[in-house]
Amino acid sequence: xxxxxxxxxRAKNKYNAANYDQVxxxxxxxxxxxxxxxxxxFGMSRNAFILEAIEEKIGHxxxxxxx
Numbered sequence: 001x002x003x004x005x006x007x008x009x010r011a012k013n014k015y016n017a018a019n020y021d022q023v024x025x026x027x028x029x030x031x032x033x034x035x036x037x038x039x040x041x042f043g044m045s046r047n048a049f050i051l052e053a054i055e056e057k058i059g060h061x062x063x064x065x066x067x
Contacts, residue, residue: 025050 016022027035032046039049 035049036046039046042049044052
């Protein structure tokens with residue numbers, strides 16, 4: 001059973017490395033919990049919440065650019 005778990009982890013890591021970029025952010029102590037609470041209010045994971053916030057910010061920034 002242990003070997004299967006390791007193989008599946010390697011497979012997931014290989015897939016993620018091939019299909020996703022990883023971004024690490026640093027927040028002050030306690031901020032992660034605040035993010036998690038807000039994400040939960042929307043029924044979202046921390047990752048989905050942060051990604052949506054970034055996309056929203058990018059959308060607003062594009063609207064503010066001169067045409």
